[in-house]
Amino acid sequence: MEHTVPTRMGDGSMVHMSRSDIEAEVRAGVEAAVKRAKTPPLAEDEIEHLVDIYASPSRFTGVDIGTEVVLSYDGSGVGTFTARLQDLQMYEQCFAADLVELCHGDYSFKAVKTIAAYEAQSMRDAQLALTVPVQYGAMPNLGLYCRPDGPVPNWAELLPLGRFDEARAGQEEAVELAVTDMVNVGVDLAEAGADGIDFDTAGAAGDADFLATLRAAEALRARYPEFGIEIGMAGEFVLGMHGELEYDGMRLAGLWPRDQLRVATKAGAHMFGPAVNVNTSKSAAWNVARAVTLVKPCMDETTIPIHMNAGMGVGGVPMTSYNPVDAVSRASRACVDILRLDGL
Numbered sequence: 001m002e003h004t005v006p007t008r009m010g011d012g013s014m015v016h017m018s019r020s021d022i023e024a025e026v027r028a029g030v031e032a033a034v035k036r037a038k039t040p041p042l043a044e045d046e047i048e049h050l051v052d053i054y055a056s057p058s059r060f061t062g063v064d065i066g067t068e069v070v071l072s073y074d075g076s077g078v079g080t081f082t083a084r085l086q087d088l089q090m091y092e093q094c095f096a097a098d099l100v101e102l103c104h105g106d107y108s109f110k111a112v113k114t115i116a117a118y119e120a121q122s123m124r125d126a127q128l129a130l131t132v133p134v135q136y137g138a139m140p141n142l143g144l145y146c147r148p149d150g151p152v153p154n155w156a157e158l159l160p161l162g163r164f165d166e167a168r169a170g171q172e173e174a175v176e177l178a179v180t181d182m183v184n185v186g187v188d189l190a191e192a193g194a195d196g197i198d199f200d201t202a203g204a205a206g207d208a209d210f211l212a213t214l215r216a217a218e219a220l221r222a223r224y225p226e227f228g229i230e231i232g233m234a235g236e237f238v239l240g241m242h243g244e245l246e247y248d249g250m251r252l253a254g255l256w257p258r259d260q261l262r263v264a265t266k267a268g269a270h271m272f273g274p275a276v277n278v279n280t281s282k283s284a285a286w287n288v289a290r291a292v293t294l295v296k297p298c299m300d301e302t303t304i305p306i307h308m309n310a311g312m313g314v315g316g317v318p319m320t321s322y323n324p325v326d327a328v329s330r331a332s333r334a335c336v337d338i339l340r341l342d343g344l
Contacts, residue, residue, distance in 0.1 A: 005057040008327045010287050011280040012320035019055040022285050026050045029282070029289030037236075037256045039297055042289070046338050050292075053330050053337075054285040061329045063336050070343035072099035072271075072307050074137050074200050074232065075107065085126055092132050098343070101137040101198055102126050108141035110150070113181045120192035127193040135228055136189040137198035140182060140213050142205035145174035152177070155241065171208035171242045175215070182216035187223065196228020196270070203260075204234035206241025207252035210260075214247045214267040221268025231264040232273030232309055233257070236294050258297040265304055271342075274298060275309040278319050288316030288331050292338045305342035308335045315344075 002018040009015055017025070026047055034041050042050075053061060063069075076091045084102065091097040102123055104112055112119060119136065126134045146154040152174045155167035186197045199217060203210035217229050238260065240253025247263050255263070257274040264272045276291035291308075298306055313319035316331035332344055 005055055006326075007054055008284040008318055008324065009280070010278045010282050010284060010318055012318035012323060012327065014324075015283070017283070017285075019051065022054045022283075023047075023051045025283045025285040026054070026289040029286035030293045032286075033290045033293035037294055039256070039258075039293060042293055042296070042338070046292075047289075049337060050285065050289055050334055053334055054288075058326075060325055061333050063333050067336065069336055069341055070098045070305075070307070071096065072101075072230075072343055073097050074101050074198055075103055076100045084122065085129060088126055088130055088134065092130055097132060099133045099135065099195075100130065101135050102194075103137045107138050107200070108144055109138045109178065109181045109185050110141060110144045112138050112185050116185050116188040119185075120188045123189055123192040123194050127195075133195035133228070135196035135198050135230065136185075136194045137200050137230075138185070139201045139204065140178055140199060140209050140216075141201075142171070142174050142178055142209040142212060145177050146170060150174070150177070159241075168242050168244065171206075171245075175208050175212045178209075178212040179215045179219070182212065183219045186216065186220045186227075190220070190224050190227050194227075196230060198230040198232060200230075200232045201234040201275075202231050203238045206239040207245045208242045209234075210238050210252050210255075211245045211247055214263055217264070217267040217269055228271070229269050230271040230273060230307075231267070231269040232307075233260055233275040235314075236274070236276040236291075257295050258301070261298045261302060261304075261306070265302075269304060271305045271307055272298070272302070273307050273309045275314045276316070278313045278316065280319050284316060284318060284327055284330065288334045291316045291331075292335060295335075295339055299339050299341070306339075307343035308339065308341050310335060310344045 004016040088100045091100045146152045153170040155170045158167035199213045202213040238255040
């Protein structure tokens with residue numbers, strides 16, 4: 001009977017698989033990406049390397065000395081029992097973070113706009129206390145602009161009724177409101193000394209959400225040429241909730257990571273964060289193989305740094321609140337070794 005090793009599923013649960021089982025999972029993950037995104041498959045040596053990573057019984061794995069990458073963190077300014085500034089200092093001094101992010105508990109630009117002056121003061125305080133770059137982060141979160149939370153007709157209610165023109169008009173109106181809020185917040189934080197802004201989970205509400213992000217990035221880049229702008233995606237595929245929206249002549253609905261990168265670069269992003277969602281019913285090896293296959297085309301043509309979203313439920317990391325280190329380290333190493341990323 002073939003020897004087995006402990007490994008993980010996409011929900012974080014532990015299972016035991018043989019090396020041949022793991023190889024089959026890796027190949028199936030690559031095939032799934034190729035079939036859906038029409039992307040080239042991984043090379044045989046890359047597949048073998050993934051198998052080696054996941055067939056190892058070690059508790060922890062890591063990249064070779066000299067191949068380390070930059071570690072940037074979103075949401076690092078909130079979430080523990082301490083104050084936000086102390087959270088950022090812990091990430092810098094205890095977790096060796098290379099870039100940290102100040103954010104509010106209500107992680108959306110629509111909410112932040114009402115307290116932007118207070119956030120600007122907090123940013124100023126953070127800049128005086130930390131050495132590493134400090135950016136500000138929030139979600140475009142276009143859904144907050146529709147009823148009952150906002151003034152715009154709710155397209156999620158209109159679409160099932162077949163009222164497509166009204167649903168599209170509502171999304172277009174929400175885009176205008178969101179762009180205004182994101183730009184205004186970005187200006188306030190830039191003036192307070194922020195090193196950059198993170199449009200996090202872009203496209204979560206579909207192509208209109210992504211369009212609002214791109215337009216806000218474009219406006220901020222024009223005003224502040226040296227200001228850092230990160231666009232981090234919500235998923236590997238832009239949902240066509242509107243279906244007809246374009247940016248720079250490219251239809252946004254249906255974009256996979258490489259084309260997401262192209263429009264993000266055109267809009268003025270200085271850093272791009274592809275996100276590949278985890279299938280909790282599949283193995284960690286399957287998920288990471290699929291993730292790196294989807295993102296690899298980005299690496300062949302990018303002109304800006306790429307920081308893979310690797311965390312709870314994305315980038316091959318299991319969908320669980322407290323991830324086991326064996327799963328996180330394997331996913332991180334796989335992304336760095338295969339993709340030659342600029343960061344995580």
